[in-house]
Amino acid sequence: MSSPRTPEERTALRAALAVGLATAAYGVSFGALATLSGLDIWQTCFLSLVMFTGGSQFALIGVLASGGLTAGGAAVTSAALLGTRNVFYSIRMAPVIGPGFFRRAAAAQLTIDESVAVSTAQTTPSAQRLGFWVTGILIYVGWNLTTLIGALIGDLLGDVSAYGLDAAAAAAFLGLLWPRLKVRQTQAVAVAAALVATLLTPVLVPGLPVIVAAVVAIVVGGFNLFARTPREPGEST
Amino acid sequence: MTTWQIVILASVICVALKVTGYLVPPRAFEHPTVARITNLLTVALLAALIAVQTLGAGQSIQVDARLPAVVVAAGLYALRVPFVLVVIAAAAVAALIRAFT
Numbered sequence: 001m002s003s004p005r006t007p008e009e010r011t012a013l014r015a016a017l018a019v020g021l022a023t024a025a026y027g028v029s030f031g032a033l034a035t036l037s038g039l040d041i042w043q044t045c046f047l048s049l050v051m052f053t054g055g056s057q058f059a060l061i062g063v064l065a066s067g068g069l070t071a072g073g074a075a076v077t078s079a080a081l082l083g084t085r086n087v088f089y090s091i092r093m094a095p096v097i098g099p100g101f102f103r104r105a106a107a108a109q110l111t112i113d114e115s116v117a118v119s120t121a122q123t124t125p126s127a128q129r130l131g132f133w134v135t136g137i138l139i140y141v142g143w144n145l146t147t148l149i150g151a152l153i154g155d156l157l158g159d160v161s162a163y164g165l166d167a168a169a170a171a172a173f174l175g176l177l178w179p180r181l182k183v184r185q186t187q188a189v190a191v192a193a194a195l196v197a198t199l200l201t202p203v204l205v206p207g208l209p210v211i212v213a214a215v216v217a218i219v220v221g222g223f224n225l226f227a228r229t230p231r232e233p234g235e236s237t
Numbered sequence: 238m239t240t241w242q243i244v245i246l247a248s249v250i251c252v253a254l255k256v257t258g259y260l261v262p263p264r265a266f267e268h269p270t271v272a273r274i275t276n277l278l279t280v281a282l283l284a285a286l287i288a289v290q291t292l293g294a295g296q297s298i299q300v301d302a303r304l305p306a307v308v309v310a311a312g313l314y315a316l317r318v319p320f321v322l323v324v325i326a327a328a329a330v331a332a333l334i335r336a337f338t
Binding site: 022025026028029038039040043046047050051052053055056058059060062063064065066069072073075076078079080081082083084085086087088089090091092093094097104105107108109111163164165166167168169170171172173174175176177178180181185186189190191192193194195196197198201202204205206209210213214216217218220221222224 | 303334
């Protein structure tokens with residue numbers, strides 16, 4: 001604590017604390033929803049300890065909650081597809097973390113939205129490193145503690161729908177999606193994917209509509225549709 | 238698959254994805270189209286999950302207390318209310334509607 005820090009490093013620490021504590025807090029909702037969708041406390045904690053990537057964790061329990069064990073393949077696929085963005089995060093973090101097997105192994109486990117976001121927002125290499133590690137470690141410890149608390153609460157609560165926790169799961173997904181809706185391309189993809197998943201729900205087995213909706217991202221991303229065009233300065237919405 | 242097999246398999250895949258970026262030469266993933274699709278994949282999956290979680294009932298579509306709860310949640314996110322409070326509010330709205338209908 002007494003070691004001298006540069007102003008940049010202090011900025012990184014402040015950001016890490018704010019983001020770390022806020023994110024760790026919503027592990028409670030994950031823990032509660034996981035046990036209410038049929039996982040036991042050990043399975044819930046295993047997900048936070050090993051998988052440790054919020055989007056994928058929520059996706060897995062969301063698909064299992066709606067489709068049961070027969071949707072297991074779809075649940076695993078949804079979690080894996082949502083986890084692919086971590087590949088890009090770890091590529092971006094590799095030069096910041098530096099060499100060394102154990103250091104990289106630890107960094108890999110802590111590579112998530114928030115640690116990468118705090119790190120890349122910093123201006124000096126030492127502040128970027130500090131931001132990554134402090135955010136990652138804070139969230140890892142906090143997320144696992146709050147997951148356990150949430151799992152214990154969920155275990156006590158019992159029936160899902162009576163308390164409105166199925167709606168809470170949808171609201172949790174919306175919270176993960178919300179910060180990504182700033183440009184028109186992501187808005188278009190979100191609306192189209194929601195529409196595709198809804199329309200396919202009566203036709204396909206549970207879990208599958210979500211995966212088919214991912215095709216929207218491949219089509220829009222592949223052809224770069226709905227990208228911002230500079231030639232329409234006075235466009236109306 | 239048992240629940241444990243699903244949990245372990247999905248976890249191993251997600252950890253492997255994180256490790257990949259530290260092992261592969263970055264050039265393999267540098268193409269802007271690949272990066273764009275990955276980013277949009279996250280958006281598409283989350284939006285689809287919201288839709289199914291809000292409207293799905295097994296293999297059918299059902300409009301019930303979940304829809305107003307999610308609309309309230311969207312309004313609260315727009316007002317920058319913290320995540321945990323929004324999730325609790327959504328649960329409360331759905332629970333209240335169910336209690337009085």
